[in-house]
Structure formats: C-alpha cells, structure tokens
Amino acid sequence: MSKLSPLAAFGQFAAGRLFLFRKEVGTLFRAFxxxxxxxxxxxAMLFVVFYLVSPFDLIPDFIxxxxxxDDLVLVPLAVSFIVSLLPLEVTGKKVPVTAPGPRR
Structure with missing residues (x-):
C-alpha cells in the first residue's frame, strides 16, 4: 500500500471535512x-449565522x-458542536438497541 504525501493526505482530510460540514449544515437547517x-x-444556530456575516470577528479580516x-475554523467547529447537541428525535438517528440479558 502506498503512503500518501502530507499534502495529499491533507487534501483528503479537507475534502471529507467539507462533505461532513455540508451535511451538518443541512441537518441544522432542518433542525431549526x-x-x-x-x-x-x-x-446558537442564529448566532453562528450572524457571526459568519457580521463584520465583527475575533480576529479582524484585514489581518x-x-x-x-478564524471563520474557516470556528464556524465548522460551532456547527459540529450544535449538531452533536441535537436530540435524536430531530436528527432522525436511531437509538442503539441492546440485547436483553444480565448486566455485567
């Protein structure tokens, strides 16, 4: 098996993260x-949107x-965090069912 160069590995990671971010944004839209x-x-969802379009940032854009x-890092982190807090009923994920039996 060939090992990827660091740049190619980062490209694969970034592409996967972008796909996940796109999916999470859709989940937030439906959840709203x-x-x-x-x-x-x-x-919190509204705060993330307003932070993204607001001219006030933690690190000014003129730097x-x-x-x-900061926008490329903080916004996806906030979106992922909010999605992780959503109730299972909202996300449509199934609750794992365990087999009945004695507890260990």
Missing part, C-alpha cells in the same frame, strides 16, 4: 424548523490570512 429542537440550540482562518 423542527418543533422538538430546543430554543437555546436555535439561538492577512488570520482574519479568514
């Missing part, structure tokens, strides 16, 4: 309109590269 989504999570990197 779902009646079982708690209000604090809906508020080369660093200003854009």
């Amino acid at each position: 309109f779902h009646p079982a989504t708690p209000f604090p999570l809906k508020a 080369p590269l660093a200003g854009w990197m």
Whole structure:
C-alpha cells in the first residue's frame, strides 16, 4: 500500500471535512424548523449565522490570512458542536438497541 504525501493526505482530510460540514449544515437547517429542537440550540444556530456575516470577528479580516482562518475554523467547529447537541428525535438517528440479558 502506498503512503500518501502530507499534502495529499491533507487534501483528503479537507475534502471529507467539507462533505461532513455540508451535511451538518443541512441537518441544522432542518433542525431549526423542527418543533422538538430546543430554543437555546436555535439561538446558537442564529448566532453562528450572524457571526459568519457580521463584520465583527475575533480576529479582524484585514489581518492577512488570520482574519479568514478564524471563520474557516470556528464556524465548522460551532456547527459540529450544535449538531452533536441535537436530540435524536430531530436528527432522525436511531437509538442503539441492546440485547436483553444480565448486566455485567
């Protein structure tokens, strides 16, 4: 098996993360309109959107590269965190069922 160069490995990681981010954004969009989504999570979703479009950032955008990197890192992290807090009823994921039997 051939080993990937560091740049190719990063490219595969970035492509996978981008696909996951796109899927998570769709999940958040559906969850925002779902009646079982708690209000604090809906508020967090709105905060992420407003942070993304707001001219006020943790690191100002006029600082080369660093200003854009905070948006590229913080927004996907916030989206993933909010998705992880969503109730199973909202995400549509099944609860794992364990086989009945004695506990260990």
